[in-house]
Amino acid sequence: MDENPAGLPDEFLKRLKEFLPAELHDAVSETFLLPRRAAVRINPLRGDPTTIREGLIAAGVELTPVPWSEVSFSIPTAHREIASRSPASERGEVYLQSLSSQLAAVVLAPNPCDQVLDLAAAPGGKAAHLAALMQNQGLLSCVEPIRSRFFRLQANLKQQGITIARFYMTDGRTVGNKVGPRFDRALLDAPCSGEARFSTTDPSSFATWSLRKIRETSRKQIGLIKSAFQSLKPGGRLLYATCSFAPEENERVVASLLKKFPEQAGILPIDFPTRENLPGILAPNAEIPRLPGLNQFGDETFPDDLNKTLRIIPNHLYDGFYLALIEKKFGS
Numbered sequence: 001m002d003e004n005p006a007g008l009p010d011e012f013l014k015r016l017k018e019f020l021p022a023e024l025h026d027a028v029s030e031t032f033l034l035p036r037r038a039a040v041r042i043n044p045l046r047g048d049p050t051t052i053r054e055g056l057i058a059a060g061v062e063l064t065p066v067p068w069s070e071v072s073f074s075i076p077t078a079h080r081e082i083a084s085r086s087p088a089s090e091r092g093e094v095y096l097q098s099l100s101s102q103l104a105a106v107v108l109a110p111n112p113c114d115q116v117l118d119l120a121a122a123p124g125g126k127a128a129h130l131a132a133l134m135q136n137q138g139l140l141s142c143v144e145p146i147r148s149r150f151f152r153l154q155a156n157l158k159q160q161g162i163t164i165a166r167f168y169m170t171d172g173r174t175v176g177n178k179v180g181p182r183f184d185r186a187l188l189d190a191p192c193s194g195e196a197r198f199s200t201t202d203p204s205s206f207a208t209w210s211l212r213k214i215r216e217t218s219r220k221q222i223g224l225i226k227s228a229f230q231s232l233k234p235g236g237r238l239l240y241a242t243c244s245f246a247p248e249e250n251e252r253v254v255a256s257l258l259k260k261f262p263e264q265a266g267i268l269p270i271d272f273p274t275r276e277n278l279p280g281i282l283a284p285n286a287e288i289p290r291l292p293g294l295n296q297f298g299d300e301t302f303p304d305d306l307n308k309t310l311r312i313i314p315n316h317l318y319d320g321f322y323l324a325l326i327e328k329k330f331g332s
Contacts, residue, residue: 005132008032009209019294024313031314034199038080039063039099041129042071045136045161046093058092059086068272068288071132072102074317079322097125100196100243100321103126103288104189105129107270107323108239112137114184116243119172119228122149124156126189131162139252140165141183143172150198173223175326176230181328184236188228190221190253192244196320222256229257229265232328237268245311247297250322254293254309255302257326267305268325289313293324 013029020028040056040063042049051072057063061083063073070123075083080096088094104126110116112135118127121142131140142165144150150169157165170177172188193214198206221242228238242249258265272288293309295302312321 005329016095035077036316037074040073040083041095041097043160052093054133059182098319100319104241107117108185110134110185115139117141117183117231119143120186122153122175124153143168145171176227183231186228186238188191189241192242192249194244195245214246214248221253225257236328238326244320251294251302251306254324266327267308269308270325289315
């Protein structure tokens with residue numbers, strides 16, 4: 001990353017160099033310059049996935065499968081509008097959602113009849129994905145404090161045929177104390193600085209970025225992850241995710257939870273499901289580009305278990321993303 005591509009903040013690029021291997025600098029830099037492929041998720045709650053897939057293909061959408069989901073596909077950027085304007089999209093049969101974003105529900109892996117919390121649920125893509133994995137059985141509690149986003153969340157889940165959702169317009173930091181340990185699974189796709197979504201074609205995506213904003217966001221995230229963890233039953237699992245590269249928003253937040261609940265919170269390794277007999281065209285792109293979480297950033301050291309968390313490294317298919325799977329231990 002020897003040059004600043006089209007005006008990205010110099011400090012942002014400098015920080016990337018501090019934790020990315022040197023051989024990835026140029027490749028990651030290029031992801032801010034060019035649009036990556038789009039992605040869709042077929043919604044089995046609205047119909048037979050094979051029929052929906054064939055309908056998209058007939059509409060002119062080129063679908064490329066991924067190795068970890070039977071209903072997720074990457075599509076050419078030029079086909080995004082075709083997919084979004086298709087009758088299948090209007091009927092809630094298909095949802096445009098980045099592959100990295102889709103990984104969150106896949107990793108959390110809720111079961112039918114679970115009680116599941118989505119603590120920062122708007123606009124609803126991950127919540128709908130959770131409901132689909134639950135086969136629309138159980139309970140999905142969706143929290144969103146901002147009024148406009150709250151109603152968008154409701155509309156999106158209604159369109160996708162979600163009947164197990166309950167909606168709460170409240171600050172997620174208060175939920176843990178209010179409800180106590182009642183959920184089997186919790187998702188916190190935390191509000192963040194959005195660094196992984198920076199694009200040189202949209203200067204507004206990074207116009208307000210600053211280290212101060214990162215520190216402020218980190219404090220909010222620490223309150224949210226504590227609340228999410230408090231809401232879990234013993235044996236329950238929390239998936240913490242952000243679309244930020246900043247360690248202050250990722251490893252530091254998870255480390256704060258381990259410090260707060262040293263006998264209760266444990267980091268689990270993340271394994272992605274695999275599918276067999278996929279088309280050969282998939283082979284060059286089959287591997288999810290990822291690195292283990294950091295154990296050190298600058299002068300700050302994080303617990304050894306943080307290397308079980310994952311950083312998704314951006315490429316032409318995946319956005320940058322951070323994933324941490326946390327368990328509430330029994331008998332603690």
